[in-house]
Amino acid sequence: xxxxxxxxxxxxxxxxxxxxxxxxxxxxxxxxxxxxxxxxxxxxxxxxxxxxxxxxxxxxxxxxxxxxxxxxxxxxxxxxxxxxxxxxxxxxxxxxxxxxxxxxxxxxxxxxxxxxxxxxxxxxxxxxxxxxxxxxxxxxxxxxxxxxxxxxxxxxxxxxxxxxxxxxxxxxxxxxxxxxxxxxxxxxxxxxxxxxxxxxxxxxxxxxxxxxxxxxxxxxxxxxxxxxxxxxxxxxxxxxxxxxxxxxxxxxxxxxxxxxxxxxxxxxxxxxxxxxxxxxxxxxxxxxxxxxxxxxxxxxxxxxxxxxxxxxxxxxxxxxx
Amino acid sequence: xxxxxxxxxxxxxxxxxxxxxxxxxxxxxxxxxxxxxxxxxxxxxxxxxxxxxxxxxxxxxxxxxxxxxxxxxxxxxxxxxxxxxxxxxxxxxxxxxxxxxxxxxxxxxxxxxxxxxxxxxxxxxxxxxxxxxxxxxxxxxxxxxxxxxxxxxxxxxxxxxxxxxxxxxxxxxxxxxxxxxxxxxxxxxxxxxxxxxxxxxxxxxxxxxxxxxxxxxxxxxxxxxxxxxxxxxxxxxxxxxxxxxxxxxxxxxxxxxxxxxxxxxxxxxxxxxxxxxxxxxxxxxxxxxxxxxxxxxxxxxxxxxxxxxxxxxxxxxxxxxxxxxxxxxxxxxxxxxxxxxxxxxxxxxxxxxxxxxxxxxxxxxxxxxxxxxxxxxxxxxxxxxxxxxxxxxxxxxx
Ligand SMILES: Cc1ncc(C[n+]2csc(CCOP(=O)(O)OP(=O)(O)O)c2C)c(N)n1
Ligand SMILES: [Mg+2]
Numbered sequence: 001x002x003x004x005x006x007x008x009x010x011x012x013x014x015x016x017x018x019x020x021x022x023x024x025x026x027x028x029x030x031x032x033x034x035x036x037x038x039x040x041x042x043x044x045x046x047x048x049x050x051x052x053x054x055x056x057x058x059x060x061x062x063x064x065x066x067x068x069x070x071x072x073x074x075x076x077x078x079x080x081x082x083x084x085x086x087x088x089x090x091x092x093x094x095x096x097x098x099x100x101x102x103x104x105x106x107x108x109x110x111x112x113x114x115x116x117x118x119x120x121x122x123x124x125x126x127x128x129x130x131x132x133x134x135x136x137x138x139x140x141x142x143x144x145x146x147x148x149x150x151x152x153x154x155x156x157x158x159x160x161x162x163x164x165x166x167x168x169x170x171x172x173x174x175x176x177x178x179x180x181x182x183x184x185x186x187x188x189x190x191x192x193x194x195x196x197x198x199x200x201x202x203x204x205x206x207x208x209x210x211x212x213x214x215x216x217x218x219x220x221x222x223x224x225x226x227x228x229x230x231x232x233x234x235x236x237x238x239x240x241x242x243x244x245x246x247x248x249x250x251x252x253x254x255x256x257x258x259x260x261x262x263x264x265x266x267x268x269x270x271x272x273x274x275x276x277x278x279x280x281x282x283x284x285x286x287x288x289x290x291x292x293x294x295x296x297x298x299x300x301x302x303x304x305x306x307x308x309x310x311x312x313x314x315x316x317x318x319x320x321x
Numbered sequence: 322x323x324x325x326x327x328x329x330x331x332x333x334x335x336x337x338x339x340x341x342x343x344x345x346x347x348x349x350x351x352x353x354x355x356x357x358x359x360x361x362x363x364x365x366x367x368x369x370x371x372x373x374x375x376x377x378x379x380x381x382x383x384x385x386x387x388x389x390x391x392x393x394x395x396x397x398x399x400x401x402x403x404x405x406x407x408x409x410x411x412x413x414x415x416x417x418x419x420x421x422x423x424x425x426x427x428x429x430x431x432x433x434x435x436x437x438x439x440x441x442x443x444x445x446x447x448x449x450x451x452x453x454x455x456x457x458x459x460x461x462x463x464x465x466x467x468x469x470x471x472x473x474x475x476x477x478x479x480x481x482x483x484x485x486x487x488x489x490x491x492x493x494x495x496x497x498x499x500x501x502x503x504x505x506x507x508x509x510x511x512x513x514x515x516x517x518x519x520x521x522x523x524x525x526x527x528x529x530x531x532x533x534x535x536x537x538x539x540x541x542x543x544x545x546x547x548x549x550x551x552x553x554x555x556x557x558x559x560x561x562x563x564x565x566x567x568x569x570x571x572x573x574x575x576x577x578x579x580x581x582x583x584x585x586x587x588x589x590x591x592x593x594x595x596x597x598x599x600x601x602x603x604x605x606x607x608x609x610x611x612x613x614x615x616x617x618x619x620x621x622x623x624x625x626x627x628x629x630x631x632x633x634x635x636x637x638x639x640x641x642x643x644x645x646x647x648x649x650x651x652x653x654x655x656x657x658x659x660x661x662x663x664x665x666x667x668x669x670x671x672x673x674x675x676x677x678x679x680x681x682x683x684x685x686x687x688x689x690x691x692x693x694x695x696x697x698x699x700x701x702x703x704x705x706x707x708x709x710x711x712x713x714x715x716x717x718x719x
Binding site: 026027029030031032034052053054055056057058059082083085086121122123124125261262291292293294296297298299300303304309310313 | 400401448449450451452453454469470471472511512514515516517542543544545549550610611615616671672673674676677678681686688689692696699700702703
């Protein structure tokens with residue numbers, strides 16, 4: 001099944017299993033969302049459980065917080081990455097902080113689903129990767145799946161979490177197909193997965209770029225380089241143990257994300273791994289990301305986004321050491 | 322001055338329900354009959370038949386542009402098109418009421434207003450061809466770039482108006498009436514729910530800035546009907562902030578023109594903000610990526626066919642003696658325009674990423690320079706085998 005269908009199935013399951021769950025967002029009911037991720041859910045569970053909200057992100061997130069305080073488990077949809085910002089205040093000053101403010105008495109189990117990332121040929125604000133802005137905020141958990149199977153299970157894990165979760169959906173992979181085992185739970189999001197074993201270098205990627213990393217690893221194989229690929233899955237917390245162990249084994253690490261390199265999560269990973277594995281590294285940890293610019297017009301996005309060639313070039317630089 | 326008109330015209334909190342039939346200003350009924358309403362004479366007196374034909378030309382050009390935009394998108398020449406079919410009267414009527422010194426903040430569907438501001442239509446297509454985020458020069462047209470984050474521009478409009486207010490401090494009434502600037506903020510029924518609209522109205526009322534809020538209530542925010550946003554007509558809101566408002570038939574170009582002239586005059590002459598709710602209908606899809614059959618009925622759409630703004634004006638013009646030759650000439654004109662548009666759009670050069678690097682900051686920035694240098698070197702590395710390719714296909718083929 002596609003990743004879109006997998007998330008839909010995951011949401012259907014939480015709606016069926018937990019009567020306290022509800023979906024809120026713009027166009028998610030009758031239309032089933034602009035990406036049809038919630039298709040059919042309002043018809044099945046009713047307008048109380050799948051709510052076409054007024055058009056206001058601060059409203060969607062703020063009222064989700066209120067519902068959570070009253071014992072519900074709201075799952076909010078933000079229509080596109082670039083439209084989360086009217087709700088950013090509620091996320092960073094309230095959602096992330098209420099547990100601490102209440103000295104641990106209150107929990108706010110809100111899940112915020114955000115389709116993110118580029119490569120879809122769209123107009124401004126529809127292709128951004130703002131994960132670092134959220135990862136910098138303590139109190140939020142952040143996940144992003146790269147396969148339908150993970151998407152199915154991770155959305156359920158996000159909803160079950162007592163902490164708020166930002167669930168980034170790699171929108172250009174919504175139509176990616178894969179097997180989904182609805183019986184056997186995927187590994188918890190907090191554990192990164194080695195999705196390709198290798199011995200010469202490690203690439204860490206997440207969400208939309210995992211297939212790119214795998215394709216580049218394949219290409220590198222033809223040059224006799226054996227590249228390991230890690231799918232990070234959880235962006236807060238980050239599974240540094242898995243990354244460090246891999247970097248210690250291969251001695252080389254490249255971290256890749258669509259978000260701009262400067263101030264991005266790649267920097268945090270590079271610093272931590274360097275602290276932990278300094279003497280095992282044979283090259284500086286390299287970061288590969290978008291450039292320091294607002295996401296450009298779609299006709300030039302192919303030159304902006306890290307792709308197979310850019311990753312191979314970064315690997316070349318790593319191997320040059 | 323607004324006291325006279327508004328005393329009788331402002332639609333206040335007595336209006337309840339979201340019935341689109343709630344009272345509004347209408348000067349041309351759907352069958353094209355001119356309705357006399359002395360209250361608005363002052364703003365329609367000089368709108369003679371020739372002027373109305375001009376409106377028709379603009380509206381026909383707008384519709385032709387819209388059809389061409391949709392066609393170009395279907396043929397893969399645009400990444401997206403945002404149709405405005407059905408909203409031509411709201412846009413041409415209001416845009417033609419503005420003066421050169423005014424500054425307008427659109428959302429993303431105001432292609433008709435753009436035409437009235439002299440924006441080169443082909444430039445607009447650059448946004449939808451995915452080669453620019455802006456497309457035209459806002460400074461020279463007084464027509465701001467599109468803002469896609471809903472409602473953000475309503476605050477910019479108020480701030481801009483606060484600047485205008487400062488620049489015109491101490492001007493006599495006469496000078497204000499003739500040369501004063503005013504600002505317009507365009508937004509939709511859906512966007513009206515965003516907090517920014519509330520804040521913009523608070524600031525406008527507090528500062529009495531010369532701004533006209535122009536809401537095109539086209540009944541839908543993608544798939545969400547107006548009732549989800551508000552239980553009462555939007556025009557009621559203004560009373561809560563303490564400024565006048567008017568509800569107008571947005572498919573009647575003459576009425577829209579009259580009320581917008583009045584509202585701009587209020588703003589221009591220092592009487593503070595005004596809200597206009599133009600009741601209209603988005604006859605097409607939300608964008609070319611949208612499928613309205615998922616959320617509304619054909620029956621509902623048909624109900625609005627008869628109220629189409631072009632049809633109404635055509636009926637009026639014909640009844641007043643305008644013959645086939647005029648309509649045929651307009652058709653030829655707009656066909657020619659469409660052909661030119663298409664040719665220009667297809668000939669746009671694809672920009673280079675270097676242009677984006679160049680526009681991040683207004684003054685040199687070392688990180689941007691460093692990344693640009695890397696990018697150039699990286700691209701040069703492909704000199705033999707051609708430029709770095711778009712590898713998305715390769716990935717997806719996996
Ligand atoms: C802040 C923000 N949230 C969500 C969106 C996505 N979106 C684009 S258009 C739209 C509906 C807008 O409806 P309305 O304001 O009535 O304007 P219309 O499209 O009808 O002209 C939505 C939800 C957006 N552009 N910006
Ligand atoms: Mg609307």
